[in-house]
Structure formats: C-alpha cells, structure tokens
Amino acid sequence: MSTADQSPFSIRPEDVQRLESSQPFNVLRSYLAVNATNEMCPEHACCSPEPWLLHRDILHALIMPVVQLFHRASRLAEAALCSSKAEDLEMAFTGDARSGFLWLQCFLADEEDWCQSIGCPACIVTSTLSTEQHLRITFTALNLAEESSYASGPSQSLPSLPFFADALRYAIDTDPFWESYPGASSTFEASAQKLTAHIHALMDQCGEIEALVSDYDATPTDSQTSSQLVKFQQRAQPVRAPSGFLRIGAESKCPAVKPSRMARRQQRMRQEEQMLLQQLVAQCWGQVALAGAVPGARDRAHVKALMRGADSVTSFLLGTGSSTSFGEKRRRSLTCP
Structure with missing residues (x-):
C-alpha cells in the first residue's frame, strides 16, 4: 500500500x-x-x-x-x-x-x-x-x-x-x-x-x-495508395443526411459534414426562389385563364384572391377590399428583398 x-x-x-x-x-x-x-x-x-x-x-x-x-x-x-x-x-x-x-x-x-x-x-x-x-x-x-x-x-x-x-x-x-x-x-x-x-x-x-x-494525385500504378483509396471509398458509403445538413445534387459518397451558416442561408434562398417561381408561373397561367374565360371584374378579383392567399379571400368576401387592394406588396426579407 x-x-x-x-x-x-x-x-x-x-x-x-x-x-x-x-x-x-x-x-x-x-x-x-x-x-x-x-x-x-x-x-x-x-x-x-x-x-x-x-x-x-x-x-x-x-x-x-x-x-x-x-x-x-x-x-x-x-x-x-x-x-x-x-x-x-x-x-x-x-x-x-x-x-x-x-x-x-x-x-x-x-x-x-x-x-x-x-x-x-x-x-x-x-x-x-x-x-x-x-x-x-x-x-x-x-x-x-x-x-x-x-x-x-x-x-x-x-x-x-x-x-x-x-x-x-x-x-x-x-x-x-x-x-x-x-x-x-x-x-x-x-x-x-x-x-x-x-x-x-x-x-x-x-x-x-x-x-x-x-497523395490525391497518385497514379493507378501506385498500388499502396490505390488500395487505401479503395478501402476509404468502401468505408464512406452513401449516407442519408439528417435535417439541417446540406445536400446538393447527387448523393455524396463522403461522410456527411455539417454545413456552415452561409451554406444553410444559401439553401434557404434557393428554396424560397423555387417557391416564388412556382407562384409566378401560377399567376401567369391564372392571368391567361382570366383573360379568356372570366369576363367580370369582380370574378377576376375573386380568382386573384384565391391565388394570393386566405387573407385576400376573406377581405374579398367581407367586402373590406377592392379589386385593386389585392395587389399589396409583400413584406421584404433579408433573403429576398
């Protein structure tokens, strides 16, 4: 002891x-x-x-x-x-x-x-x-x-x-x-x-x-490096990225790496851009349909309200808005001014 x-x-x-x-x-x-x-x-x-x-x-x-x-x-x-x-x-x-x-x-x-x-x-x-x-x-x-x-x-x-x-x-x-x-x-x-x-x-x-x-530039004749690369590729199988991880393009064969704050912001901006493009296409097709099939101004305002959301529909039904009030500008954000 x-x-x-x-x-x-x-x-x-x-x-x-x-x-x-x-x-x-x-x-x-x-x-x-x-x-x-x-x-x-x-x-x-x-x-x-x-x-x-x-x-x-x-x-x-x-x-x-x-x-x-x-x-x-x-x-x-x-x-x-x-x-x-x-x-x-x-x-x-x-x-x-x-x-x-x-x-x-x-x-x-x-x-x-x-x-x-x-x-x-x-x-x-x-x-x-x-x-x-x-x-x-x-x-x-x-x-x-x-x-x-x-x-x-x-x-x-x-x-x-x-x-x-x-x-x-x-x-x-x-x-x-x-x-x-x-x-x-x-x-x-x-x-x-x-x-x-x-x-x-x-x-x-x-x-x-x-x-x-x-040795990333090693030629295939380097047997030792080639075998190590094969072992690494076999170990790094494709993984499903959890929420909060950046996934762009094809599924990567490297271990998932948590993205930076800038990468997450860019991903959010891309998603918002896609949503805005979808809304724009819907509005364009809606305007084409209105021009050819809806003759009345009040009916056209009703369709526009449906495309712009529930708040516009409510104001239209209650009579608190006009056909020109449905086009109010949306709020600005840092990601999409």
Whole structure:
C-alpha cells in the first residue's frame, strides 16, 4: 500500500536494470530531465525524487505515443474537412474510429497537463490512480506498447513494459479507494481492450485519409495508395443526411459534414426562389385563364384572391377590399428583398 512518501508502483530491480540498459529509454529520460518539470511540489518535497522520476518517465513513454497519434489524427481531419473547429473533426471518422477519436479528444482536453507530464512528478504518478479514465488509457497504452514492440526491432523502440502492467494491477488492488471495489483492475482492463480496438480502427482510417490528403494525385500504378483509396471509398458509403445538413445534387459518397451558416442561408434562398417561381408561373397561367374565360371584374378579383392567399379571400368576401387592394406588396426579407 502506497503512502504520501512512497510511489504506488513497485518495480522489481531486474526490470529497472533492463530499463536502464535500453538506449531509447535513456534518450527519453535525458530529454525529460532537461525539458520536463523535475521539481517536487511542497507536499512531496520530503520524498526521494528518484523513484518518482523513474515512474513518471515510464508513464510518459506509455502515454506520449497515444497523444501523438491523436494529434496526427486531428491534423489529418483538419486537412480532410478544411476545418479547424474541434467539434467538426470527428466527422472525418466513422464507427469505432470516431468513438476512439472522441474519447481521446475529451480526455486530452481535460488532462492535458497529465498527458504532457507537466507538474510535480509525484503528483503525475499518483494521478494515474485518481480516475477510471486515467487507468483506462494507461492500460490501453500498455496494450499498444506491447504490440509495437513486436512489430519493430528492439533497437528501434522503447522496451516492452509488461512488468508495469503487473505493478499497475497491484497498485489498484492495494489502493485505499479502489480496493473497496473487488475486480476493479479486471474491469479497467476490459474497458481498455475496447478502447484499444477503437484506436486500432482510428489508426487504419488515418492511413486512408492520409492517402487522400497527401497523395490525391497518385497514379493507378501506385498500388499502396490505390488500395487505401479503395478501402476509404468502401468505408464512406452513401449516407442519408439528417435535417439541417446540406445536400446538393447527387448523393455524396463522403461522410456527411455539417454545413456552415452561409451554406444553410444559401439553401434557404434557393428554396424560397423555387417557391416564388412556382407562384409566378401560377399567376401567369391564372392571368391567361382570366383573360379568356372570366369576363367580370369582380370574378377576376375573386380568382386573384384565391391565388394570393386566405387573407385576400376573406377581405374579398367581407367586402373590406377592392379589386385593386389585392395587389399589396409583400413584406421584404433579408433573403429576398
């Protein structure tokens, strides 16, 4: 069980020695020693900084690749949507990829300092056990790190950290808060497996979008780009746009994107223009019919009232209007002066 002076994570000496023999991890530690905050806060000033710094560096090595993945996905979404609004970026992804992107977007917005290792190292380490979201992303980062270590050579990536998963489970089971919830660590790992699958989907769709925004002029001889384009087209099936979404011409094969205020105003103006043209055609045909079939002035006024609406008919029937009063100008509007 951890105390205010002791880290909640317990790592065996042989695992620490293996970390210290890893050149990529030593490069990371050297970078953090210069650029990160290494001073302890007043609450942890009496603690020995070495264990806290080591555990902070391990967490940074786990979390930072996930943060970089999110930033890359955000840049690709901005390029694909031509929008820098944070609320629009999710539209570039579908399905599980969108769920993973939204989860990372919300968490990183709330915990930016923790993800960037900003602040007291001891506070960063203890915050890992503070919420279910912190534990979920930590287990997810462990899953991704283990898969990455298998995909690349040992000299090209950070060492595998399965020992830290055991330390994390032990810290949860002995934590004063989480120990009152039996099986909490298993629950967190299950939710992390789901988030890991969503991030894998996000990585796949990032590759497809990157093929569109960076290699849009690739020739059909580029087999890799062509296959990515085909995958993206298969994923982006035609969708029925909900109310409030702009739909012009043929049904698009790209994900529906919410239009801007100007686009909605232009759509409203087109609809109003069509309605006015229909009224104009009806009035023209009505005038032709009146000229040839209705000889009386009062009958012609009656037909004009029917074409202009219920208010004109009422005034005609009550005798409050004349045959010349039915042609009053309609109210002006911003869309159609």
